[in-house]
Amino acid sequence: MKGYLRSDGRKGIRNLVVVAYLVECSRHVAAEIVAPMRGEGVHLIGFSGCFPNDYADRMMTSLCTHPNVGAVLLVGLGCESFDDQRLKKTIEHSGRPVERLVIQESGGTTRSIEQGRRWVRQAADKLRDDAPVDMKIDELVVATICGGSDASSGLTANPAVGRAFDRLIERGATTIFEETGELIGCEQLIASRAANDILGKQIVASIEKAARYYAVYGHGSFAPGNADGGLTTIEEKSLGAYCKSGDSTIMGIIRPSEIPPCGGLYLLDIIPDDEPRFGFPNICDNAEIGELMSCGAHLSLFTTGRGTVVGSAVAPVIKICANPDTYRRLSDDMDIDAGRILEGRGTLDEVADEIIEHIEATADGRQTASERLGHQEFILTYKSEFAPSPRCRAEDG
Template identity: 35%
Template sequence: MNLKLFARENGTFGIRNRIAVLSTVACANHVAELIANSCELADAYTHPYGCDQLGPDLVLSFDMLYKMGIHPNVGAVVVVGLGCEEIDAKTLGEKISESGKPVLSLVIQEVGGTTKTKETGATFCKEMAAKLICQPRVDAPFSALTVGLECGGSDYTSGIASNPAIGVACGMIIREGAKAVFGETTELMGAEDILDELCELPETAEFIRNKILKVEQIALDMKVDLRGSQPSPGNIDGGLTTIEEKSLGGICKAGKEPIVDGLEFGQSVTKPGLSFMDTPGNDLAASLGICAGGAQVILFSTGRGTPMGFAAAPMIKITANQHVATVMSENIDVDLTSIIQGQISVEQGGQLLFDHLIRVCQGEEVVAEKLGHREFSLYRISPILT
């Protein structure tokens, strides 16, 4: 199967053709937002970090902004910095430009303040938008696609309908030659034996087990009980009672596919098939890692309902909870309550997801995009020291 996608000079393909306005530091967030708001095709990638960061934490923030800049769904980039932070806007812009994308780097202290920087960035965005709108989609192999698998606001319907349907769709995606990736390490505790059986190689199983143990040890070192967040109060209200129950439902997103690789947070997904990535359970942080890995689209199940989108990739929202499908209908792309009602099978639900995924890859907007939900944040791994 071929898809019609946007070709990039570095050999990747995007399902969207947008402008990323990257803020290098919290002090530049407002200006980045002003620039993005001036152009319908632009998105502001803002966050509270970029200053007073050290070592691996600083490296991670730089790398994640870089990977957002070279993301396949991005056709042009504006980098906005203040001028005195650790993440240098010009250095970041130069590295992104090596991918062949048009990049404008702006330093507020050099350009001359908020208004001048906004106007300069807005002019560039309008020029780029005129070019991006005219760029045609081209034939691309299905193997050019990487799909993220995620869940948030889980309830009892997630594990018995939505996630198993994602698992079916995952198998269809992989059989067509694409890559898939899932994460949320904290939500795998108690499912280790199943993961062991799914892993192709023992070293991959060991990688996943070690990541789960690390999370558990961090909680012990902090003298906190993970049961305060896993399952969350919303999960409990939705009928989930234990970490293990939540994990067993979450792993259904993998279906019966073998896990071919274990990846660090934000590491590029390179192997055909299903990969695991070490990410937090937090929706924004997990989405960041998955998209930094190369995912152009995310299948996201939610039993309790969530409106969140992500700046770099369309997020297809799925529920099998009839109440959520009714009350939050404007936030749901695929309603799978018919699985719970016995009207369709899990396999048929997976086919519905696969068909919807194809339409989104070809340009159909997800509801989060229509509503302007393009959230973004970086993930910090060190405390604030200065």
């Protein structure tokens, strides 16, 4: 595997130019700057809000200095509250080429687009000269997420990802799972996998917090007895999502924008600690992928039963289809046919092997289905700032 070495010691599996809009008012200009660069490693990210938000500020900082990012163009209107100077300095300190484009100062839409395109073209050309270095699997951070789930997700794709996670961890990689709101009912089980008792208690608390948070927004109804898909108990229902995490020891809880300190399995707690504000914690799958990327995930394993087509800006998405009928309908969008297990055409272990093969090939530069199709979804919304991560990691115990 080859990677691009960054000044903080991390290595990227892509060497992208990121164009970041700092308010919705500059999104069109930023998108136009990116438009002619399709397929050339130039991605659009941004934050639409005009009012300041510490969480969004930290997320943008993490993503602009993500290991897959090699250069950054910041695009603002000029009167938004985003502290673009500070962000620019941070990116500069990371050793990445960075430019700041302020539309009100650079002559409006047309001239800003022209200036931006010139800078991005030069930056992209320069990045192509970067010499990749050797990268090992223990330098890789792999995240998992599920979306568009159905009854097949918990039988095929999710447990296969769990087995792949265990194999990655054996080889020293870092893995991240999340969705504490879908772990309700198996708190004690998850806590029993924690590296120490303090962490175990913290995991239970984080899941209780998720239950409370979702209840406020009307999504707290985990009533037992959803028998339709053959689920008998709440434990069983939650396990369908939970089994993506495999069997390994949980090394710590992390928060958005927090880089796991060492290899092993981490639980990302995406629920703010204060009273619910700003609406749903994550409004869609890509908001979750954004937070996983902010923790340094090089790529995400996305399991889906009903079928999703999305990818992501910044970090490749490997889509693992749990349902064989969905795979046949959406095969163009899928990387792995895990649903074949249901038809006797493969086993969980075989699919786990295939996931590992895809991870290594993707890290080595092969395009995933969503990359090939040009998917670069990105969304970042307002959220309460997170308290510093509790002392709950393995090395603390």
